[in-house]
Amino acid sequence: MAVDGNGRVYVVDRNNYRVLLLSATLRYAGDVLTREQLEWKPHRIYLDVKRRRLYVAVNEHLELGDFTAGRVIVVNIGLDT
Numbered sequence: 001m002a003v004d005g006n007g008r009v010y011v012v013d014r015n016n017y018r019v020l021l022l023s024a025t026l027r028y029a030g031d032v033l034t035r036e037q038l039e040w041k042p043h044r045i046y047l048d049v050k051r052r053r054l055y056v057a058v059n060e061h062l063e064l065g066d067f068t069a070g071r072v073i074v075v076n077i078g079l080d081t
Contacts, residue, residue, distance in 0.1 A: 001045070001062070002046065002047035002054070003020055003047075003048060004047060004049060006024060007023075007024030008021060008022065008023060008024055008029065009021070009022040009023075009024075009026065010022075010032060010045055010047060012042045012043065012044070012052060012056075013042075014037065014041050014043070014059070016044060017031055017034075017035040017038050017039075017040075017041055017042065017058055018031050018032075018034050018035055018038065018042070019032040019038075019042055019045060019048055019054070020032060020035040021039055032054065032075060032077070033056060033073070033075065037073075038056070038072070038073070039058075039060075040058040040059055040060045040071075041058060041059060041060070042056050042058050043056050043057050043058065043059055043070070044056075045057070045058040046061050047077075050079065052076060052077055053074055053075065053077065054074070054075045055073070055074055055075075055078055056068060056072065056073045056074075056075065057070060057071075057072050058071055058072075058073060059071075
């Protein structure tokens, strides 16, 4: 989970393979990344407000306790001031 300067919350939804955005009042505002865009399960996120980027670490979960090396997806986001 990450929070921007306006109180918007970026949430990793591992079970549904997506990253979603909640408003400052915690209402659903949309998907930042969908299952189709991710392909693998998201595990961690980091919000770099200065560069306006969201870093999403994903990993393919093959079997219980069996993971691939993973990768990081970088998303440019708009941050209203």
